[in-house]
Amino acid sequence: MxxxxxxxxxxxxxFASPVFAETTAPAAGTNWVAxxxxxxxxxxxxxxxxxxxxxxxxxxxxxxxxxxxxxAIRFALLLGLVLIESLALYTLVIIFVKVV
Numbered sequence: 349m350x351x352x353x354x355x356x357x358x359x360x361x362x363f364a365s366p367v368f369a370e371t372t373a374p375a376a377g378t379n380w381v382a383x384x385x386x387x388x389x390x391x392x393x394x395x396x397x398x399x400x401x402x403x404x405x406x407x408x409x410x411x412x413x414x415x416x417x418x419x420a421i422r423f424a425l426l427l428g429l430v431l432i433e434s435l436a437l438y439t440l441v442i443i444f445v446k447v448v
Contacts, residue, residue, distance in 0.1 A: 385443040392439035399432045 407425040411418045 381446060385446065389436075389439055389443055392436045396432055396436045400429055403428050403432065 403425060407421050410421045414421075
């Protein structure tokens with residue numbers, strides 16, 4: 349049942365995006381893009397920090413419980429950290445593309 353709601357939310361978000369498309373040039377003096385870009389980067393960075401902290405804590409606990417699997421856990425940790433950090437980097441790229 350939960351998967352149906354997630355799929356419905358995803359479909360609504362995908363089809364709702366043209367509603368917010370900009371059709372005219374913004375008025376002079378409005379700087380909403382820079383403000384929302386700052387909020388977007390703050391949210392992305394905060395969530396990345398929380399996710400990385402949770403991943404490192406879980407991997408340290410896993411290595412303490414099973415030292416024989418430390419190499420596999422370390423590989424999975426590094427791969428996960430790279431994917432988590434890509435969220436912040438993609439957000440930064442989108443901000444620079446949108447603002448400039």
